[in-house]
Amino acid sequence: xxxxxxxxIAVVMGxxxxxxxxxxxxxxxxxxxxxxxxxxxxxxDWKPGTSLAHMIEEANVAAVWNALHxxxxxxxxxxxxxxxxxxxxxxxGILASALAMDKVISKRIxxxxxxxxxxxxxxxxxxxxxxxxxxxxxxxxxxxxPANEGSSVGVSIVEDLAELPAALAxxxxxxxxxxxxxxxxxxxxxVGILDDRVLGSVEVRPAGKFYDYEAKYKRNDTKYLLPPxxxxxxxxxxxxHALAAYRALGxxxxxxxxVRVTPTGEAYVLExxxxxxxxxxxxxxxIAKSIGMDYATLCEQILESAR
Ligand SMILES: Nc1ncnc2c1ncn2[C@@H]1O[C@H](COP(=O)(O)OP(=O)(O)O)[C@@H](O)[C@H]1O
Ligand SMILES: [Mg+2]
Numbered sequence: 001x002x003x004x005x006x007x008x009i010a011v012v013m014g015x016x017x018x019x020x021x022x023x024x025x026x027x028x029x030x031x032x033x034x035x036x037x038x039x040x041x042x043x044x045d046w047k048p049g050t051s052l053a054h055m056i057e058e059a060n061v062a063a064v065w066n067a068l069h070x071x072x073x074x075x076x077x078x079x080x081x082x083x084x085x086x087x088x089x090x091x092x093g094i095l096a097s098a099l100a101m102d103k104v105i106s107k108r109i110x111x112x113x114x115x116x117x118x119x120x121x122x123x124x125x126x127x128x129x130x131x132x133x134x135x136x137x138x139x140x141x142x143x144x145x146p147a148n149e150g151s152s153v154g155v156s157i158v159e160d161l162a163e164l165p166a167a168l169a170x171x172x173x174x175x176x177x178x179x180x181x182x183x184x185x186x187x188x189x190x191v192g193i194l195d196d197r198v199l200g201s202v203e204v205r206p207a208g209k210f211y212d213y214e215a216k217y218k219r220n221d222t223k224y225l226l227p228p229x230x231x232x233x234x235x236x237x238x239x240x241h242a243l244a245a246y247r248a249l250g251x252x253x254x255x256x257x258x259v260r261v262t263p264t265g266e267a268y269v270l271e272x273x274x275x276x277x278x279x280x281x282x283x284x285x286x287i288a289k290s291i292g293m294d295y296a297t298l299c300e301q302i303l304e305s306a307r
Pocket of ligand 1: 118143145149150151152153155181182183184185188210211212258260270271
């Protein structure tokens with residue numbers, strides 16, 4: 001029997017991050033699916049100026065279905081709040097959430113666990129005299145990105161050194177140091193994971209240069225290939241490294257690592273997303289559907305894994 005049968009659940013959505021609107025969509029989808037399956041479930045829209053702790057307390061719930069993306073939702077903050085309140089929360093715990101949100105720490109952990117990740121270095125947040133020397137080891141094309149952002153915000157691919165100053169300035173608009181990374185030519189695969197198990201994966205082919213903010217949220221010309229149009233042994237390798245990355249960070253529940261794949265089939269993990277989009281048409285639900293798991297069942301399984 002499901003662990004939370006007979007208990008009240010809160011779907012927490014909205015929140016204070018830049019991804020508030022995306023989160024409201026995720027939350028509305030999850031709330032409706034659980035309601036349709038006759039769960040005793042309430043929606044909580046955490047807005048600026050309101051106390052999330054107070055709203056969770058008032059709702060008198062046994063578990064939080066966390067539909068918050070970005071800051072406070074994805075970085076261990078709400079996981080910590082729920083832990084203090086002794087209420088179960090879906091997805092990864094405090095530490096794994098915080099580690100996965102930080103690309104620098106994630107990459108160090110990948111490297112120490114033999115999870116391939118693109119060769120990289122760090123530039124400080126403030127421009128420094130030896131930036132040029134550091135960059136000499138990275139022939140074009142290379143990638144410039146802020147260490148602590150998401151949604152492709154501040155990410156540039158530098159193909160010509162003339163583009164470098166603008167790329168650095170854009171990454172430095174955000175908090176923290178700047179990651180310089182080898183550009184991995186080829187294709188991109190997102191792997192759906194639930195409870196330490198790979199559900200499947202989807203190949204993402206944006207129409208533009210890379211899977212940027214516009215492609216993620218504004219345009220509808222990205223192609224999603226499910227299953228990926230790649231040889232089975234390559235998909236196996238991608239999924240193997242994606243699961244290894246999830247395990248290395250200590251993730252639990254659902255997650256969706258991003259993996260770059262070269263034309264010769266080598267796979268490099270970019271990051272692990274611990275709070276992937278979960279509207280009925282998001283990628284993780286599409287992956288689940290491809291193996292016969294409907295959206296509501298996926299929402300229930302994620303709930304079941306709440307700790
Ligand atoms: N090393 C890389 N090689 C090729 N493309 C990259 C690389 N790093 C990032 N990208 C492109 O930029 C996108 C966003 O980068 P990512 O590291 O996943 O950060 P975010 O947290 O913003 O999603 C990726 O989905 C990919 O299309
Ligand atoms: Mg990404």
